[in-house]
Each structure stands twice: as C-alpha cells, then as structure tokens.
Amino acid sequence: MTEPAPPSAREAGPKVQQPVRPGRLRSRLAVALVLVAVVPLLAGAVLLVWAAPAHARSAASGAAARDADAAAVALSTRCEAVRASARVAAGEVAALATRTGGELTPEAAQTLAARAAARRPGSAVAVFDADAALLAASGATAARDVAVGIGAQDLTTGPSCSAGRPYAAADGAGLAEISPVLISPFASTTEVEVATVVMWLPLDRPALSALRERLGTSGRLSVLAAAGRPVVLAGTGPESEKVTELLRELPAEGPAAGTRFGLGYRLTEAGPGLPYRILATGEVGGSGLRLLGWGLLALALVALFPLWLVLVRLTRPVDDELAAVGGELQAERLALADSLDRFGEVLAHTHDLTELLGTVSGTALSGTGAAAAAILLVAEEVEAPAQTPPGGRRAYDQTTRESDRLSVHAEAGRPDAHGEEARAVLPGFAERQFAALTGNPSSAQLFEPQRFELPGAGPVAAIGIGVDSQPVESPAERDPGRRRLIGVLVVARGEGGAGFDALQLTRLRALAAQTGTAITNIRRYLEVRRLSMTDTLTGLGNRAQLVSALSREIAAAGRGDGVLTVLMLDIDHFKLVNDTWGHGFGDVVLRDFAGRLLACVREADTVARYGGEEFVVLLRDTDVDGGCRVAERVLEAARSRPFEEAEVSQAVTVSIGVAAYPRDGRAADEVLQAADSALYAAKRDGRNRWRVAEPSHNAPIPSLPG
Numbered sequence: 001m002t003e004p005a006p007p008s009a010r011e012a013g014p015k016v017q018q019p020v021r022p023g024r025l026r027s028r029l030a031v032a033l034v035l036v037a038v039v040p041l042l043a044g045a046v047l048l049v050w051a052a053p054a055h056a057r058s059a060a061s062g063a064a065a066r067d068a069d070a071a072a073v074a075l076s077t078r079c080e081a082v083r084a085s086a087r088v089a090a091g092e093v094a095a096l097a098t099r100t101g102g103e104l105t106p107e108a109a110q111t112l113a114a115r116a117a118a119r120r121p122g123s124a125v126a127v128f129d130a131d132a133a134l135l136a137a138s139g140a141t142a143a144r145d146v147a148v149g150i151g152a153q154d155l156t157t158g159p160s161c162s163a164g165r166p167y168a169a170a171d172g173a174g175l176a177e178i179s180p181v182l183i184s185p186f187a188s189t190t191e192v193e194v195a196t197v198v199m200w201l202p203l204d205r206p207a208l209s210a211l212r213e214r215l216g217t218s219g220r221l222s223v224l225a226a227a228g229r230p231v232v233l234a235g236t237g238p239e240s241e242k243v244t245e246l247l248r249e250l251p252a253e254g255p256a257a258g259t260r261f262g263l264g265y266r267l268t269e270a271g272p273g274l275p276y277r278i279l280a281t282g283e284v285g286g287s288g289l290r291l292l293g294w295g296l297l298a299l300a301l302v303a304l305f306p307l308w309l310v311l312v313r314l315t316r317p318v319d320d321e322l323a324a325v326g327g328e329l330q331a332e333r334l335a336l337a338d339s340l341d342r343f344g345e346v347l348a349h350t351h352d353l354t355e356l357l358g359t360v361s362g363t364a365l366s367g368t369g370a371a372a373a374a375i376l377l378v379a380e381e382v383e384a385p386a387q388t389p390p391g392g393r394r395a396y397d398q399t400t401r402e403s404d405r406l407s408v409h410a411e412a413g414r415p416d417a418h419g420e421e422a423r424a425v426l427p428g429f430a431e432r433q434f435a436a437l438t439g440n441p442s443s444a445q446l447f448e449p450q451r452f453e454l455p456g457a458g459p460v461a462a463i464g465i466g467v468d469s470q471p472v473e474s475p476a477e478r479d480p481g482r483r484r485l486i487g488v489l490v491v492a493r494g495e496g497g498a499g500f501d502a503l504q505l506t507r508l509r510a511l512a513a514q515t516g517t518a519i520t521n522i523r524r525y526l527e528v529r530r531l532s533m534t535d536t537l538t539g540l541g542n543r544a545q546l547v548s549a550l551s552r553e554i555a556a557a558g559r560g561d562g563v564l565t566v567l568m569l570d571i572d573h574f575k576l577v578n579d580t581w582g583h584g585f586g587d588v589v590l591r592d593f594a595g596r597l598l599a600c601v602r603e604a605d606t607v608a609r610y611g612g613e614e615f616v617v618l619l620r621d622t623d624v625d626g627g628c629r630v631a632e633r634v635l636e637a638a639r640s641r642p643f644e645e646a647e648v649s650q651a652v653t654v655s656i657g658v659a660a661y662p663r664d665g666r667a668a669d670e671v672l673q674a675a676d677s678a679l680y681a682a683k684r685d686g687r688n689r690w691r692v693a694e695p696s697h698n699a700p701i702p703s704l705p706g
Helices: 022-099 106-119 141-151 205-215 241-249 287-302 307-313 318-347 353-367 417-439 502-532 543-558 574-581 583-599 624-639 668-684
Strands: 124-129 134-139 174-183 192-202 220-224 232-235 256-260 263-267 277-283 372-377 409-413 450-454 458-468 483-492 564-571 606-611 614-620 643-645 648-650 654-661 690-692
Touching (some): 022 192, 022 220, 022 256, 022 263, 022 277, 106 124, 106 192, 141 192, 205 220, 205 232, 353 409, 417 458, 483 502, 543 564, 543 614, 564 574, 564 583, 564 624, 564 668, 574 583, 574 648, 583 643, 583 648, 624 690, 654 668, 668 690
Parallel strands (some): 654 690
Antiparallel strands (some): 124 192, 174 192, 220 232, 256 263, 450 458, 643 648
C-alpha cells in the first residue's frame, strides 16, 4: 500500500461556484417568482379550501389512535410492574414467615407493606393473614382503603390487571394484583399459604394527567369499563358535552375509531394486562384553515402587481444576493455541527464498545461529508488484572472475557465506487498513521487533525483517539497531558473529492475527543463491575460471582449430559487462629490458603471466597470421583507446611464437602446445600478430611463451631 503524501502534495481545496451574470439572474428570478410564489399560493389556497377539512378529520383520528394505543401500552407495562412489585413484596413476607416459622406480627407486616408501597409511589399495599384478616396496610389514604377493600373480597378471583380482571367498583379504576405468600415448612416440600399481599395503583385523574404529559399529547384520555354501556371511570379532565354525546354512540364491546361530533376518537379493547378500555379524544381542527385558504387566494391575485417592483430591486449587486445565500448555507453547517455536539454527549454514556465504534464511524462519515471512515483501536485489556495472591498464580476472574477487550477497527463507506475504494485502503493507512503517532508522542500531533492525500482515497484527514491515563475527580481536571493514545480515526473524500475545510476538521476533533471519553467510561464501568465480583482480601471471586458462575455452569451442563462438582471448604478452628494470633495473621492465612487452593485446580475451574473462612470450588466437567481427588490434593496442600508470618507459625487444616450436579441437585442452591451438608459431616467426623454428600443432605444442619 502506497504511503500518503504530505498535506501540501496534492491537497485540493473546496470548489467555488462561479458567479451568475446580473441579467441572467434577473430573468431567472422573474420566472422563479411567478412559479414559486404566486402559483404555490394559488395551489395552497385551493388545497386549503377544499381539502383542509378532510385532512383535519384524518389528523384528529390518527392522533387519537396514537394516543390511545400509546396509553394502552404504557398502562400494560405499568400493570406488569405492579405485578412484579406485588411478587417482590410477597417474597419478602415469605422470607420473614420462613424465619419465624409461619408467624407474622402486624408490626413486621406493616414494615414490609410500607417498604413495598414506597418502592412504587402512588400505590397502596395491604397484607392479610391466612384467614384473610388484615395485618397491615400502607400507602395513600384513599388507595389504602381500596387495597383493604380488595382483601375483603374472594382473593382467588379478585381483581388482577395481568389476568384481565378489573376492579369491581364503578366509582374508580386502578391496577390491582393479589399475590399469595407461600412457604415450605421446615424439612417439608409442601408449600403452605400463610398470607396474601394486595397491591393497588389508582388510575385517577392525577395519574392519567401524568401519563398524558409523559406521552406528550394534548388530547383527553379516559378509562372506561371493560364491557357494557361506556362509562368513564376516570379521565384527565371533566367530560365535555361532545364527549358525553360520543359515549352514547360507542359500542358496548370491542374497539372503535373515527370522528364524531367534532372529535377524533379511538377506543381500545380490554384484555390481560389492561382490564379497562382506553378512550382518547381530540378536537378536529381545520375551521380556520378554510378561511386561510380564501385569504391566500386573494393574496396570490394581489401579489401579481408587486412583481414589477421586485424585479426593479433585483438590480442590486449580485454579490449581495450570493452573500445572503452563503449565510444560509453557513447556518445549515452550524446546525449540523450542533447536532454532532449533541451526538458526542450521547457517546459519553454508552457501555457497548461494538455499537460505539459503528456509531462513530457512521457519524464521521455523514458529519464530514466523507466517502469512507475507519477507526483503529489497539488490542488492550479494558479491565485491570485481578489481584495475585501468594502462590504466584493469578486468581481466575470469571468477568474477564475476550469481548471485554478493545476491538481492532470499524469501517463505514458510501455504497459507490469511490466509497468502496477508499474503504479498502483506509485500514492499512490507519495502522501506519497510528504507528507514526506513537513514534512521535507530541500532544499537539496526537489529538489534532492532520490532512493527507492518499491514492485510492483522495483527501484524507486523521486524528488520534485518547483515553484518560488516570482517574480524574472532575471535568475541570481533564487536560491533553492526561490522555494516552489508544487509536486513530480517519476519514476520506474519495478520488477527485474536495479537501476537508476548517469547520469539518473541528467537527472531527470534537468527535474524536467524545469517542475517547466514551471509551474511558467503558473502561471504568468494566473495572467497577470486576471489583463488584471480586473479594478484595484474596483476589478470588466473591459470593455474588460464585452464584452467577454456578448458575451459568449448571445451565450449560443441563443443555447436554454435562457434570459439575462443587467443593465447599472451611478452615478448621479459624476462630481460634484469630483469637490466638490476631485478625492480621488470620488474613495472612486466608490469602495463603487461597494461593494453595488455586494451585490445586485448573484455570477453567472457578474458585471463590464464600464468606469468612469458607471457600467454594466449581470443577467444570468433573464427576464426584474427580472432585474427591481434587479434595485430597487440597487437604495435602493445606497441611503440607504451616502458615507463617514474621515470628508466627501455625499449622492449619481444612474440612471439605463434595457434591455434584446432577447427582445431588439440579439447581444451584440444591448443589450448594448438598456440599454444605457434606462439609458438616467432615467436621462431625473429626475435621481435616473430605466427605461426599449423602442423599439425606436436605436434613436440618446443626451448627458446629470452627
């Protein structure tokens, strides 16, 4: 591929349009004024007089249809949210009832009800015991009364927006969900209903007015009963006389749409997710348009006389006219620049690198009028490496994946010969340009546009992309010296194209800076995500990472005939170690043991600190026999030499429980419970040993210190 020539070699400036002679311009403008001014006025007048009413009716009907459908979708989504909130509240009550053996006090129920109502403003929550007696209620007074009233009904057939059962009262509407609270008594697999949670979200005038404001419509929204004579249960305002007349003609069932009584309307059908019908109405305009049409007709006839005066004024210097046109073009270019600025702000918030690169290359293409664009990013790990514990082997970090590394490049080009040719040569040029920039790390050259002439691509502009080399506390601390070169953005005009002007280069500079900011945000986001899944003391995964990895591995094994073995480990008498030598030495033991544990497993296996002195190992594609062999290696690694720091030396042993999927369970919590039961058996039999889970692992596990 041919190296690019210096900017002055073949760079071409923008083409300049030749001026038009005054006489020819005057004759052209005379014809244009007749065709563009008078004829459109006449056509517009005729159109407004005869076609405006039909268009107004169609527009009103279409607007009502959009409003009704959008409101129905929004309320269905809100119904699903109410259903999810009710289930979450029922889950919290079930967790409390499980801990208390099925007993619920009004005070505890009131706390949970208040918490659930606070999560969804405007709602009310009521909790009833197994005998349908009210335990607690929280929320706005009126809404709370409705929730309590719902609980007084038959809870099995009560209102449910997700099931399409509306609230029975005729003086109000709302989204209701009833969620039973089921628990399994201790050592039993049978579920028992101990309570019921009712959640109610009113659909009153304030709620509908807020919905209308969010949808950005000025029409009226009304909630009607699901069937029967149309009756407004709630609306965004008082019923007008037109709406009252319209209600008399609406069908008792099914949807309807059209225009009537000067209103465009749309009536939706009730069903699961929304047990009410939504009526949207809007005024049919256009009454003033006909009058405007007659005015335009008169104006067109009168305008014929001033044409002569206009032609006389066209004898002014032609350069004034061209200057005015140039001003309009400049305004359009500034508007494009403003849109690119807003686009750059959007880039700063995305976390999808692939989508980011595609968007940037496409925007560079359209924003600079180029024929092709390309982005080159060096292959660099986004996330910082996990902590290396004693033992010399890096902790396995489940969150580090190939997709979290910066990709090589992205391209975009016009679908023509010039675009395809330029797109083919730009990646190679970008690689050479990046090498040139890294060899001359001057900040003035790194992040400023440079212009070239490239065979096959024509005029080319290139600029470096930089990321923050270290965290900053505020935008005021950002400066070019803190940026580190990580890639390059190039755009090409295509063979025979005009060069890039100063304004386009300014846009390119801003886009490159915003891209660097967006990549910096991606790096920080991934680092925060990694830290949230890592135990800071040992460098291993934490409990959250373990649960995620175990669920993922079980799902993968379940799709075939795969197996998975889990080792649950507990350092014996660790409390005594802390009490004797202090927590500082205890931390040394935990870190050293983590290193020894990692040395006993494969890179593909997952090691996590479960909590305190407990650790868990996930052995992928390993049966129980293989897990027992690994457990024996871990026992030997723990007792092979004492744990030491300074003058302190202490021998430490470990107990291990072994369980496997699908032998001991088909869910993550079942396998972990089986491993925990086996761990208890190892401690019960004298510690410093491993045991395999027995079929009776679901039995109660008494506590055993150390």
